[in-house]
Amino acid sequence: xxxxxxxxxxxxxxxxxxxxxxxxxxxxxxxxxxxxxxxxxxxxxxxxxxxxxxxxxxxxxxxxxxxxxxxxxxxxxxxxxxxxxxxx
Amino acid sequence: xxxxxxxxxxxxxxxxxxxxxxxxxxxxxxxxxxxxxxxxxxxxxxxxxxxxxxxxxxxxxxxxxxxxxxxxxxxxxxxxxxxxxxxxxxxxxxxxxxxxxxxxxxxxxxxxxxxxxxxxxxxxxxxxxxxxxxxxxxxxxxxxxxxxxxxxxxxxxxxxxxxxxxxxxxxxxxxxxxxxxxxxxxxxxxx
Numbered sequence: 001x002x003x004x005x006x007x008x009x010x011x012x013x014x015x016x017x018x019x020x021x022x023x024x025x026x027x028x029x030x031x032x033x034x035x036x037x038x039x040x041x042x043x044x045x046x047x048x049x050x051x052x053x054x055x056x057x058x059x060x061x062x063x064x065x066x067x068x069x070x071x072x073x074x075x076x077x078x079x080x081x082x083x084x085x086x087x088x
Numbered sequence: 089x090x091x092x093x094x095x096x097x098x099x100x101x102x103x104x105x106x107x108x109x110x111x112x113x114x115x116x117x118x119x120x121x122x123x124x125x126x127x128x129x130x131x132x133x134x135x136x137x138x139x140x141x142x143x144x145x146x147x148x149x150x151x152x153x154x155x156x157x158x159x160x161x162x163x164x165x166x167x168x169x170x171x172x173x174x175x176x177x178x179x180x181x182x183x184x185x186x187x188x189x190x191x192x193x194x195x196x197x198x199x200x201x202x203x204x205x206x207x208x209x210x211x212x213x214x215x216x217x218x219x220x221x222x223x224x225x226x227x228x229x230x231x232x233x234x235x236x237x238x239x240x241x242x243x244x245x246x247x248x249x250x251x252x253x254x255x256x257x258x259x260x261x262x263x264x265x266x267x268x269x270x271x272x273x274x275x276x277x278x279x
Contacts, residue, residue, distance in 0.1 A: 021189060021241050021242065022241075023241060037171065037173065038242075038243065040242065040243045058244075068215075072216070073219075073235075074234065074236065075234070075236050076239060077238050078239045078241050079241045080242075081242070
């Protein structure tokens, strides 16, 4: 597990040509790791028939609405595989 | 349910089934058996029973919140095909579930998902303006209650544990479970 709870992480920007499970609205945004959920095959690999797919830790990452949208007082928590993330 | 067979998406789903059957990956009987089993047992009564027990049994609450699959199994739902995370409402935080990418949903514990859950409007607006969305469901939260939105983007499915309503101390398990609605377990109702 690379990221401990509380770690700040930045979602990689960009729009890949292939299937991914990164919602567009968090790309390039920085959030806080709430915790690791589990380890699963990376959907981007599975969808492209890459065998075996990478098996990676998936993290719950929390974003503030103000950071995502410029307004709002709520938070949005998104599950993101490790290779979707980097240090800010 | 007249007319669904005529929808283009139904024709596409059938074409996909035919391709899978032709490839020897499944059969009509297997698909029918799976769907029958799923839709005869899938009901929000299941999630409601889990929530009601968590209200009265602190050890069960701890189990459910730390390991949703084990919590479901403890109540007899041992065949989940997904990871389950249960997020508890508190006096300070209200949780609401959405799947912006598609319509991920814990069907076996909540029953078939409502049409609005799959709508573009719900999926796009809930992450952006949840307070307004919840108000349209009739749930107006005090300003000091923070809203925590969970976007189901992974293999995990989410369920909300609502707050136990005041004045329910004398109720038994069945009566408590009867208070819990499907929308309460999604987060678009208080209970």
